Amino acid sequence: MAFSTDDTIVAIATPEGRGGLGVVRLSGTAAPAIACALIGRDRPLEARHATFARVVDAAAAAGRRAVDQVVVTWFAAPQSYTGEDVVEISGHGSPVLLREIVRRALAAGARLAEPGEFTLRAYLNGRIDLVQAEAVADLVDAVTPLQARAAMDQLEGTLTTTIRRIGASLFDLAARLEASLDFPEEGFHFATRDEVRRDLDRVIEALAALGAEGRRGRLVREGRMVVLTGPPNAGKSSLFNALAGAARAIVHDEPGTTRDLLTETIDLDGVPITLVDTAGLRDARDVVEAEGVARARQAREVAALTVLVLDASRPAGDETRRLIDELRAPAMIALNKIDLGSRLRVPDDERFSFVETSALASWGAEPLRVAILEALGAGAADRDTPAIGNIRHLHLVGEARAALGRARESLGAGATEELVLTEITSARLALEEITGQRAPEDLLHHIFSRFCVGK
Numbered sequence: 199m200a201f202s203t204d205d206t207i208v209a210i211a212t213p214e215g216r217g218g219l220g221v222v223r224l225s226g227t228a229a230p231a232i233a234c235a236l237i238g239r240d241r242p243l244e245a246r247h248a249t250f251a252r253v254v255d256a257a258a259a260a261g262r263r264a265v266d267q268v269v270v271t272w273f274a275a276p277q278s279y280t281g282e283d284v285v286e287i288s289g290h291g292s293p294v295l296l297r298e299i300v301r302r303a304l305a306a307g308a309r310l311a312e313p314g315e316f317t318l319r320a321y322l323n324g325r326i327d328l329v330q331a332e333a334v335a336d337l338v339d340a341v342t343p344l345q346a347r348a349a350m351d352q353l354e355g356t357l358t359t360t361i362r363r364i365g366a367s368l369f370d371l372a373a374r375l376e377a378s379l380d381f382p383e384e385g386f387h388f389a390t391r392d393e394v395r396r397d398l399d400r401v402i403e404a405l406a407a408l409g410a411e412g413r414r415g416r417l418v419r420e421g422r423m424v425v426l427t428g429p430p431n432a433g434k435s436s437l438f439n440a441l442a443g444a445a446r447a448i449v450h451d452e453p454g455t456t457r458d459l460l461t462e463t464i465d466l467d468g469v470p471i472t473l474v475d476t477a478g479l480r481d482a483r484d485v486v487e488a489e490g491v492a493r494a495r496q497a498r499e500v501a502a503l504t505v506l507v508l509d510a511s512r513p514a515g516d517e518t519r520r521l522i523d524e525l526r527a528p529a530m531i532a533l534n535k536i537d538l539g540s541r542l543r544v545p546d547d548e549r550f551s552f553v554e555t556s557a558l559a560s561w562g563a564e565p566l567r568v569a570i571l572e573a574l575g576a577g578a579a580d581r582d583t584p585a586i587g588n589i590r591h592l593h594l595v596g597e598a599r600a601a602l603g604r605a606r607e608s609l610g611a612g613a614t615e616e617l618v619l620t621e622i623t624s625a626r627l628a629l630e631e632i633t634g635q636r637a638p639e640d641l642l643h644h645i646f647s648r649f650c651v652g653k
């Protein structure tokens with residue numbers, strides 16, 4: 199299905215529910231005319247002026263009865279978010295009123311926007327590239343300040359610039375190799391093999407650096423789930439509370455399996471960590487508890503890390519030994535209640551790291567916090583805002599790097615310019631798919647369908 203861009207779309211741009219203000223957004227050639235029809239205005243709007251007006255019910259028996267008092271702003275094409283004529287109608291933040299304004303816009307000839315369609319149009323009209331469009335979705339979805347900063351950098355074009363710079367180096371290299379092709383008898387005429395090798399190495403290094411940054415970038419962007427497990431009374435809930443209390447809790451609607459478990463998403467140094475406390479879910483006496491146990495197990499399976507909390511002040515019993523045996527990496531063992539002494543002897547198992555904690559001491563959760571971040575690969579060394587974290591981008595960076603690696607190898611084996619060029623072309627295509635200079639339609643559908651309506 200091709201995207202239709204010649205009609206005018208409308209949607210509520212503010213969240214569902216009540217608020218001080220609510221915004222209805224229109225984009226397309228007919229947007230100013232539709233807005234004028236809604237407010238019963240026979241003169242054109244003034245571009246970039248906030249106009250106080252009333253949305254009126256022209257058909258009302260009593261004459262022009264006001265539906266809402268609004269402020270209308272027309273962003274004339276191409277200086278707008280989408281690059282088209284955009285009108286924002288800012289009304290009172292009541293779902294009833296906002297829906298009524300949308301209904302009237304539809305009656306006046308607009309079409310209801312699909313999720314992300316405003317941003318899609320911005321992309322199709324060349325206002326932003328695909329990386330920036332994805333940054334808009336990430337920005338809206340951000341739950342930690344670091345996530346918001348990373349998305350904002352991306353929207354401002356930092357990643358775009360890096361990718362374009364790498365693309366330009368490859369373009370230049372390809373051009374020199376192609377020129378050499380015109381003088382076949384000379385071979386590598388406009389660029390010696392050594393120069394090509396050096397240029398390839400430089401680009402491969404830049405791509406490798408991006409890839410390395412992506413590890414932390416993905417952590418920050420996606421967040422991770424960490425499950426606390428262990429025998430009753432070891433201090434799981436206390437540690438959970440200490441961790442959650444020390445960190446800034448995030449109010450977050452987390453869809454999925456963990457709803458019925460005690461979960462909290464917290465901001466650990468910018469990484470959103472969904473902590474799952476499986477306390478009280480162990481002795482399944484009835485169906486509800488059995489379901490709880492099943493969910494706890496499920497959470498452990500999808501978790502990035504399991505923390506087995508043990509009471510360090512008591513010698514290990516059979517159950518403790520069984521829990522350690524059953525523990526599967528990636529996992530760590532928290533030796534809790536260390537303030538009461540250290541009588542628990544645990545086998546030295548290199549699959550797991552150990553951390554001593556005391557949920558009741560003021561310092562007690564800090565070692566666990568640090569250990570969790572380290573285990574997830576977000577150690578204290580790297581505090582910068584990650585430049586890349588979207589798995590789609592990282593996958594394509596990997597593809598480009600692999601193609602250039604092959605080019606480098608074939609060069610060493612005495613390959614022709616054509617062979618080297620083929621691989622450079624593959625790398626360039628991968629980079630162009632990141633920024634969307636080349637983007638298949640199904641990819642666009644996939645990306646924009648996860649946006650919210652009105653964005």
Ligand code: GDP
Pocket residue numbers: 428429430431432433434435436437477478534535536537538555556557558559562
């Ligand atoms: P859970 O069943 O594993 O969730 O354990 P709780 O968090 O409910 O803790 C069980 C008991 O141990 C409570 O009375 C806590 O106050 C106590 N407790 C938990 N952690 C510590 C600790 O680090 N030191 C000491 N001294 N007591 C603790």
